Amino acid sequence: MRQILDRIADKWSLLVIALLEKRTLRFTELRKSIDGISQRMLTTTLRQLERDGLIERTVYPVVPPRVDYALTELGCTLHDTIKALVVWTETNQAKIIAARRRYDERASEKLW
Amino acid sequence: MRQILDRIADKWSLLVIALLEKRTLRFTELRKSIDGISQRMLTTTLRQLERDGLIERTVYPVVPPRVDYALTELGCTLHDTIKALVVWTETNQAKIIAARRRYDERASEKLW
């Protein structure tokens, strides 16, 4: 249970699912869309999500290779709750940044 | 933005917020409730959540010391979306476990 929550709460997994909700994407498209992710981590993340039945991997036997990633039905149901989390973050990020500033200021005052 | 999402999507943070929604808890109560968390990680997690203005830390000047942790108003609004995530996990964990089994079986077949 917590094992599942850990996987889902992974930073890269959230982003991949958020991106795939809009449409099917190829490997390179995902890599370009997610700033800062390495090829290795993208591969690892996609494999885990595929293993959990959240995304579907389609390989086209062409040259050059083409692999599409899409949300499964299960993945779509997850996306709804993830989106709520993203929306909350967008809505409240100003408050959080302000709270951090207050906290850090109080902390630095106590040094004197 | 992603920095905030990372903090919130942290495995320990999710659990702490989920627990504090029911009622205010003391440090030791949290540690007992969250199986597998070390004292260090609980302290770190609580500090970060406090810094972000999601929980409130109340110190009572008594002996032995007593420290209460409670959700702030901002933390309460976050809890709603987190709860959706937890509920989703509970609802679908059977499907995920089944998907993993299928995936692993297919993988082991391909070794022959």
Place this chain on the structure above:
DNA sequence: CGGAATCCGCACTGATACTG
């Protein structure tokens, strides 16, 4: 009781090189 501080291992991650 509720921490802070220190040490330390290793798992995660990135970088690189290679392949079908």
Place this chain on the structure above:
DNA sequence: CAGTATCAGTGCGGATTCCG
């Protein structure tokens, strides 16, 4: 293009100790 394989480093997190 979409990976796999290998290796190196580093930072997270556990264990321990000490303190108000």
